[in-house]
Amino acid sequence: MPTRAIKAIFFTRFHHEKGSRVLHQVPEGSITPSTSPSALNAPLFDLDSITTYLIPTQQFCDHLLTFCTNHYRVIGYPVCIRENKYYRNEFIFNFAVVIEENVVDWGCWGEVVRKLGRLLRALEEQGGFLSREEKGVWDDDDDKMVYKKGYKGFGDLADLDRKADSGVWDVGPVASGSKVYALCEMILEDLNNYCECMIPIDESNTINLKLFPTHAPPAPIHPHHVPILTISLASLTSPISSDLTITRILPFINGTHSVSHISQLADTDLSLTRKAIQHLVYYGCVVVLDVFSFGAIYAPTAEIGGFITDKVVGEECARYVKVPRISIGRGIKMGSESDRGRDDRSSISSDTHRSEHIASTVTATEFEGVAKQTEDDDFKISHETLITLYTSLRQGLTLKNWCLENLDLLHDIDVRRLITFGVIKGFLYRVHRYAIxxxxxxxxxxxxxxxxxxxxxxxxxxxxxxxxxxxxxxxxxxxxxxxxxxxxxxxxxxxxxxxxxxxxxxxxxxxxxxxxxxxxxxxxxxxxxxxxxxxxxxxx
Incomplete structure (x- = not known):
């Protein structure tokens, strides 16, 4: 999500006799010319050409509208409140945001504008938050308003109406002391700097806005896929979700169980399990890999060059793939029995009969950090060793035969973690076998x-x-x-x-x-x- 993407925020009102008027704009001079010392030299675009879209016809009110002009995208949510207390029984306004036209993920700003329009509508209906500040603005036109195109002296009302139909009026110094103007300033600064804001309006109302990036839909999840967590569940202070299926399958996501196996262990419906994992993939909590098998074939991609030159990634890989040396004390069993059947998993046969003892005693959620463990600092896996291991993988060579060829270099290295790291980082890919x-x-x-x-x-x-x-x-x-x-x-x-x-x-x-x-x-x-x-x- 680009930083400081919002270039301007402005508040537009429509008067049935005086036409559309920009009451507030941040920064000054971004929408209409302003005499303020901090105003921009020139507006971002010609407002006359888009007035029809800012205050559209009734059927477009209460809908999100977006249009592009002069390489900028204007996102607005025009609102029309119909009550007897207003002039001609209508109160029409639009709170719009301006961003650059080339911003691809503009939908998140659209949702913020939609929510803000609905919040301002509720505030106006509850206590007249917007209309209270307009007392005198529409009456003292001779002292407060300057026509956008330089026209001074309004003349008769008929002449004023004709000019208001084709132009937009701007309020000068009066706007800078209003609550709505301060609201525009805080929203622009907070969303540009922090992507969220919390602005108290009064004792009972607060405006909470947050920019949520729009992610691409995740790829379909198949029963043979293997999910692996990218977050540590132990570090979470609250459950990751209230969804019952997600709660039941999370303990079985360990980087070795397939989706089908997880569904059986958690006693959940397979279709619901696939959908739950798809949600976790969408929010970045899980990545999906292929079933690990010593009979599989892996080969490096073109991205292996980045791993060779990046020593930081090499150090991260060394920490991740190193077999931990845990001090043995009373009550701790040796792991030889759990590792005895490691080499027997040369296929994915045992989705229903596979032993729960896995090849590594370290969970996959430690991918981002180092587990708290007692390690031998005298032995470290060098970057050159990792490069040799990764580059020796090739087409036609099964992982089992690769292990036999590089037996001396695989000392204190978890093979499953070594392969998993390369696939996640993108410089290894699985070579699948198909039957025709x-x-x-x-x-x-x-x-x-x-x-x-x-x-x-x-x-x-x-x-x-x-x-x-x-x-x-x-x-x-x-x-x-x-x-x-x-x-x-x-x-x-x-x-x-x-x-x-x-x-x-x-x-x-x-x-x-x-x-x-x-x-x-x-x-x-x-x-x-x-x-x-x-x-x-x-x-x-």
Whole structure:
């Protein structure tokens, strides 16, 4: 979000006889010429050309309006209050903000202007906050107003109305002593400096505004994705959310469990779990990675050059990937048992059966800092060692074989954390494996007679007899068993094994997705796919 993006704030009123008038502007001279010593040399744009949009027709009131002029974007929220106490039963105003036209994320300022317009409407309806300051402003025109184009001496009322229809009037020194003018000043300074403001109006009213950046919609979350926290839950003084699904899944987000596995551990609906993690990704609390596997292939991207030259990132990586050396005391068990099955996780098979013991005893939320632990300061991982390890990753080399090649350099280094750091920073990417079956290898469609028999059997299985049905329970059971046996005899074993895999053999589904969907290990899925027929595996 750019700093000091608000170039001007102004308050416009409409009078049915005197036309539109800029009562307040900050800074002075930004909208209409001003004689103030601190005024700008020239207005930011020609106000005559946009008067129609500042005070539009009734159907556009109480709606957010934005338009561009002279490389600036004006964001306004015109308001029309209809009550008998006002002249001609209407009170029309607009509180507008001016920012540069090239600001892409201007929607957050639009929400602030919308909220401010509604707040000022409520303040006016409650106690006349805006109209109280206009006493005498519309009466003493000869002493207080100067026509924008230099016209002095108003003449008769008809002449005044014609000029007011084409021009805007500005109030000079009178505006600087009002509460609305002070409100404009505080909003501009606070939003530009702090992106938020809290301005007390009276004993019972306070204006609270905050600029919330607009993030791009997060990518879809799939069951085989692995979320990893970017914040430390232990440092939070209050729950991260009141959402029940988020509260239940947070303890299981540890950087190793997939979305499907988290849904099972937390006993939550998979669709709700995916949506909850998508919300966490949107607000920057979670990043999504692929399932870590020693049978996977990783390779460096073009961003590896930045890691090589940036020693600060290298030191951060060294702190993150170093295996902590914790002093052993009474009541603390050694981690050998939990690490015993580390090398066995060469696939993502165990979403439903995977052990809760993970490869690293350090949680992923320590990515931004160093855990409080007892470490051996004599041994430090050098930046050159990390560069050698990352650059030795390549296409066609599985992570398991890479570990065997670099066994001497991996001393006191957590491999999972090493890979995770590179993927999050963007200088490593996962090489996925896909299966593509040729048309000749796919099972042919069953004959028409077989399809008819299957449809008949399914109809009998799904049929629910009414209360008045003459079929007894025993007869129904016998028919179902007979139909099930008949259905099994219509489909051969190879065809039955191939049917669930056919939809994944188009080259668009990675092995991570297939294994998670079928709840099978990578080796089992590979054998089943090879049994289908002529299938090619590609890496990309």
């Amino acid at each position: 079956a040729t048309s000749s290898s796919l099972p042919s469609a069953p004959p028409t007679k077989l399809q008819d028999d299957q449809a008949t059997i399914r109809g009998k299985l799904n049929h629910k007899p009414s209360v008045a049905s003459n079929f007894t329970g025993n007869t129904g059971t016998g028919v179902k068993q007979e139909d099930i046996a008949r259905l099994d005899s219509l489909v051969s074993d190879p065809e039955r094994d191939a049917l669930p895999l056919i939809k994944f053999l188009g080259g668009m589904h990675s092995f991570d997705e297939i294994c998670t969907e079928l709840k099978m290990s990578e080796q089992v899925v590979e054998n089943k796919i090879k049994g289908v027929g002529d299938v090619q595996f590609i890496y990309r």
